[in-house]
Amino acid sequence: MPANLPPQYFDAEKNFRAAKTPAEKIAALEEMLAIMPKHKGTDHLRAELRSRIAKLTQLAGKKSGAQRMTMAIEKEGAAQVAVVGLPNAGKSQLVASVTNASPTVADYPCTTYAASPGMMPFENIQIQLLDTPPLVPQMIEWWLPPMLRRADALLMVVDLNDAPVEQVASAIEQLWQMRISLGQNENEEGILSRQRVLVAGNKTDIPGTDVGFKSLQAGYGAKLPLVSISARDGAGLEEMKRQVFQLLEIIRVYTKTPGQKPDMNDPIILGKGSTLADAAEAVHKDFRAKLKFARLWGSGKHDGTMVKRDHVLQDGDIIELHV
Ligand SMILES: Nc1nc2c(ncn2[C@@H]2O[C@H](COP(=O)(O)OP(=O)(O)OP(=O)(O)O)[C@@H](O)[C@H]2O)c(=O)[nH]1
Ligand SMILES: [Mg+2]
Numbered sequence: 001m002p003a004n005l006p007p008q009y010f011d012a013e014k015n016f017r018a019a020k021t022p023a024e025k026i027a028a029l030e031e032m033l034a035i036m037p038k039h040k041g042t043d044h045l046r047a048e049l050r051s052r053i054a055k056l057t058q059l060a061g062k063k064s065g066a067q068r069m070t071m072a073i074e075k076e077g078a079a080q081v082a083v084v085g086l087p088n089a090g091k092s093q094l095v096a097s098v099t100n101a102s103p104t105v106a107d108y109p110c111t112t113y114a115a116s117p118g119m120m121p122f123e124n125i126q127i128q129l130l131d132t133p134p135l136v137p138q139m140i141e142w143w144l145p146p147m148l149r150r151a152d153a154l155l156m157v158v159d160l161n162d163a164p165v166e167q168v169a170s171a172i173e174q175l176w177q178m179r180i181s182l183g184q185n186e187n188e189e190g191i192l193s194r195q196r197v198l199v200a201g202n203k204t205d206i207p208g209t210d211v212g213f214k215s216l217q218a219g220y221g222a223k224l225p226l227v228s229i230s231a232r233d234g235a236g237l238e239e240m241k242r243q244v245f246q247l248l249e250i251i252r253v254y255t256k257t258p259g260q261k262p263d264m265n266d267p268i269i270l271g272k273g274s275t276l277a278d279a280a281e282a283v284h285k286d287f288r289a290k291l292k293f294a295r296l297w298g299s300g301k302h303d304g305t306m307v308k309r310d311h312v313l314q315d316g317d318i319i320e321l322h323v
Contacts (some may be wrong), residue, residue, distance in 0.1 A: 002216040003150050005042075006149060022056045026050035027143050029053050030072040035150065039285065051162040071230065072147060073117050078269040082115075084175070087134040088165050089157040090202040094231040098241065103131045112135045115147060121253040122241045124265050127156070136176040145178035148191035153247050155181075155240075158170075160201040160212035160228070163220040164323045168199060184223060198225050205230040238304055253279050257280055262318045270313065277309040280321055290323040302316070 009032055016028035033049045036042050068129035073080075083091045087109030091271045096102050099118025104111055112133045130151065135138040148154065154175075158167040172182055179192040188194070199220060201213045213228045218318035220226065227243050229236035251274065270284045276294050288309075296307045298317035313319070 004037065006035060006037075012146070022059050024142065026053055026056050027072065027146070029056070030099070031146055031150065034072040034074045041285070045296045049063050052062065070149070072143070073115060073128075073130060075128060075152075076117070076252060077119055077128045078252075079152040080117075080130065080150075080156065081130045081153045081155050081244060082130045082148050083155045084132055084135055085157040085171055086113075086141075086159070087136060088162075088313070089134070089159045089167065090231045091134075091157045092131050094157055094200070094229070095129050095156075097223070097231050097234065098237055099129050101129075101319050110134055113139065115144070120244075122245050125267065125269070127241075127248070129294060130252065135171045137174070140174065140178070140215060145180070148175070148178060148195070149180055149194070153244070154195050155244060156196040156197050156199045157231070158216070159203055160209035161203050161206050162212075162303060164212045164216045166203055168216065168220055168224075168258055182224065187242070188258060196249075198227060198240070198243050201226060201228045202231050202238075204228050204235055205233045211230045237291060251276070251317075253313050254316075255279075255283060256318055256320050258320060274313055275309060276301075276307055276319065279313060279319060282323070283321065286321055287321065292322045294322060295320040 004138045010037060012028055012031040014024060019025040019028050027102060029049050030051055033046060034045060057179055083095055085091050092103040092106045092112050095118050096105060098120045101118025102251060103116050112131055115130050116130050117134045122289050133143065148207050156171055158164045172184060179190055181188050181191045182197050183194060185248060201216050203209055216226055225243060227236060227240045229240050250274040253270060254262040254267050255263035265296055268279055270278055276287050280291040291309055293306050293308060295304045296317060296319055297303050298314060
């Protein structure tokens with residue numbers, strides 16, 4: 001068993017053991033696969049999971065492409081953010097506007113019934129967005145709750161033209177049913193995941209929606225981060241991307257070798273508060289132990305200052321590892 005499997009992996013494994021139908025088993029295995037860190041130490045286990053999925057898929061009969069799309073989606077890029085909200089809020093339009101994907105957008109409710117990914121560029125990184133079905137009980141299939149619990153954050157889209165405060169309340173309630181907390185309730189017993197969320201009030205191109213945004217600020221402004229956007233005409237989308245990045249609490253750290261310039265297009269992504277030792281491990285699993293010191297550019301230090309393993313890194317730092 002490779003070391004350092006995150007706790008969610010063992011939750012997914014429990015789900016696998018509890019699963020009754022092949023479809024449920026496949027979903028649990030795909031979740032395990034998606035959670036598992038990708039490095040040499042997990043190669044073998046990942047191959048094994050893939051072959052079990054392949055066998056179960058045969059057993060379950062031929063799966064159509066659409067059905068396969070509803071299973072867990074592997075994380076790509078710096079982070080995975082699930083776009084959620086009520087029918088017709090503009091989730092698919094938003095994913096179509098800010099990513100390379102083109103999910104179906106339509107004026108009737110419940111257009112989206114499967115989840116699909118798209119990559120959203122932000123400065124020098126890519127953030128994966130997942131378009132998802134609307135948060136109404138009849139559309140919530142068994143695979144959606146684990147997908148939302150496992151995402152790094154949620155982006156909740158609400159239609160500012162259609163009782164936005166009630167939409168947020170209703171979406172929070174549906175998430176609560178999935179045992180996802182946004183930190184709004186005192187008693188969190190039974191909660192499986194505490195998610196961060198950004199609320200995007202959409203359709204500001206429609207006259208009068210400023211009233212809807214003000215009501216949202218009055219109702220939720222003190223509790224949740226809010227941004228106003230028009231997914232259709234692009235207003236507010238750059239600000240929204242910046243807020244998504246902030247929500248994720250990630251930092252970008254660049255590595256360089258002595259005498260050379262760092263590659264500023266290929267940062268290591270780490271959680272806020274990560275240390276030099278964490279960065280070294282992200283470069284190579286042996287480097288945490290082997291690391292002697294690093295030289296650092298950034299963090300308000302003099303260029304090239306020597307720092308030790310417990311030094312807390314900041315977004316934009318450049319490090320030269322000495323092992
Ligand atoms: N005016 C305006 N209309 C928008 C905007 N974004 C989406 N819409 C419209 O709202 C309707 C629903 O958009 P979708 O993106 O399909 O909404 P959805 O949230 O994905 O809906 P479901 O998949 O049914 O949950 C469509 O008619 C869109 O054209 C916007 O920024 N401004
Ligand atoms: Mg949709």
